[in-house]
Amino acid sequence: MSLNPDRPIPKANTGSAFLNWLADASTSFVHLERRFDPFFRPAFDAVLRDPLANVVTALINARRPKENLKIAEERLMPGEEAFLDSIIDSFGKQMRLLWQPGKFERGGNTKTHGIVRAEFIVHDNLAPELRQGIYAEPRRYRAWVRFSGPGPYITPDIDDVGFMSISIKLMGVPGPKLGDEKFTQDMFGVSTPTFVTPDTRANAQLQKQSLKNTQIYYFLNLRESHVLDFIMQGLWIKTQTSPFEAPYFSCVPYLLGDGQAMQYSMWPLRKKRTRIPRLPLRPPDDYLRNAMTATLAEEDVEFDIRVQLQTDPHLMPIENNAVLWPTKLSPRRSVATLHIPKQKFDSPAQLNFDRKLSYNPWHSIPEHRPLGNQSRARRRMYAALSQLRHEMNGVPLYEPTGDEVFE
Numbered sequence: 524m525s526l527n528p529d530r531p532i533p534k535a536n537t538g539s540a541f542l543n544w545l546a547d548a549s550t551s552f553v554h555l556e557r558r559f560d561p562f563f564r565p566a567f568d569a570v571l572r573d574p575l576a577n578v579v580t581a582l583i584n585a586r587r588p589k590e591n592l593k594i595a596e597e598r599l600m601p602g603e604e605a606f607l608d609s610i611i612d613s614f615g616k617q618m619r620l621l622w623q624p625g626k627f628e629r630g631g632n633t634k635t636h637g638i639v640r641a642e643f644i645v646h647d648n649l650a651p652e653l654r655q656g657i658y659a660e661p662r663r664y665r666a667w668v669r670f671s672g673p674g675p676y677i678t679p680d681i682d683d684v685g686f687m688s689i690s691i692k693l694m695g696v697p698g699p700k701l702g703d704e705k706f707t708q709d710m711f712g713v714s715t716p717t718f719v720t721p722d723t724r725a726n727a728q729l730q731k732q733s734l735k736n737t738q739i740y741y742f743l744n745l746r747e748s749h750v751l752d753f754i755m756q757g758l759w760i761k762t763q764t765s766p767f768e769a770p771y772f773s774c775v776p777y778l779l780g781d782g783q784a785m786q787y788s789m790w791p792l793r794k795k796r797t798r799i800p801r802l803p804l805r806p807p808d809d810y811l812r813n814a815m816t817a818t819l820a821e822e823d824v825e826f827d828i829r830v831q832l833q834t835d836p837h838l839m840p841i842e843n844n845a846v847l848w849p850t851k852l853s854p855r856r857s858v859a860t861l862h863i864p865k866q867k868f869d870s871p872a873q874l875n876f877d878r879k880l881s882y883n884p885w886h887s888i889p890e891h892r893p894l895g896n897q898s899r900a901r902r903r904m905y906a907a908l909s910q911l912r913h914e915m916n917g918v919p920l921y922e923p924t925g926d927e928v929f930e
Contacts, residue, residue: 613730633674655780656890670766685760712771721845765814
């Protein structure tokens with residue numbers, strides 16, 4: 524197998540020439556904005572982003588009913604399984620439209636910027652409430668860390684929607700697991716602090732629009748608008764400089780031991796910012812991978828792993844993942860370091876190794892069980908789409924050990 528080449532986003536396919544033109548025009552505008560974004564975004568982020576995020580969060584919360592749930596308590600959504608069936612169906616159809624057998628890609632977090640060796644180092648002297656699961660004692664886990672683009676397409680980096688994702692697979696984790704791997708604990712993050720959809724019902728709507736390549740109409744739907752979610756995402760998506768230079772957020776909650784919920788995040792400790800070549804002209808198609816390659820040729824990279832405990836069941840909801848958990852109520856607390864040593868990772872063999880792996884938040888010990896309706900959906904959705912991808916590529920599922928060697 525070889526990686527699929529970058530290619531343009533497919534044209535909108537709504538059945539209406541006008542709606543197609545409007546959707547394609549909005550995509551072209553975003554692509555143009557991405558070339559100028561770095562010239563004003565640092566000032567915007569420093570002055571306006573967080574105050575605006577607080578205002579948008581307050582408006583979202585004002586529209587939400589009280590659920591009267593307890594800390595770490597879940598509640599099934601009516602029609603949850605039907606929404607999940609719809610999501611899996613839309614993803615499967617889109618994957619079959621985009622990819623040929625032997626070159627199937629993931630339905631989301633699609634473009635691989637790189638997969639690197641790392642070490643996950645749990646800190647000593649954590650507070651008692653933090654010493655749960657993998658954080659119970661200071662120790663080191665080997666890890667495979669995948670950095671990727673948003674998907675469902677593989678485009679030149681300057682033409683994606685402006686966020687990145689990280690997937691961490693810890694190996695040698697003892698104890699029983701909730702999923703189909705025996706020795707791993709998987710962790711996920713994206714570079715926006717809230718999820719793109721609040722719940723599986725909304726996610727099913729988004730995937731139907733994605734199948735038509737018209738995601739914009741999910742957000743701007745006049746019958747059921749998600750404009751506030753659109754604004755929140757827009758405050759954080761931007762022209763990225765390097766996968767090593769952005770924070771990543773779990774967006775969905777997990778258990779931290781018994782009766783305690785958390786979200787986690789990964790914060791880069793590297794202070795340098797990579798210059799994007801050629802802007803406002805087009806940079807190289809894979810400039811994000813190039814930035815990773817150049818950095819790891821010269822230095823190690825580290826991320827600070829932080830957890831945020833749920834302290835208010837309404838303002839820090841389990842079942843709505845479009846709400847930003849306020850740090851005033853619960854600060855993010857450092858629990859571990861993700862250490863990525865200097866290395867060469869961009870060989871074809873190592874890049875293709877990523878296609879053998881399956882990441883799933885339910886590759887987990889019970890102490891970190893995923894929480895909420897979108898997490899419950901991920902269990903079956905990720906497994907079904909991973910199975911489809913591996914079957915279409917003729918590649919068996921593989922649980923890594925950390926001993927893998929590439930030429």
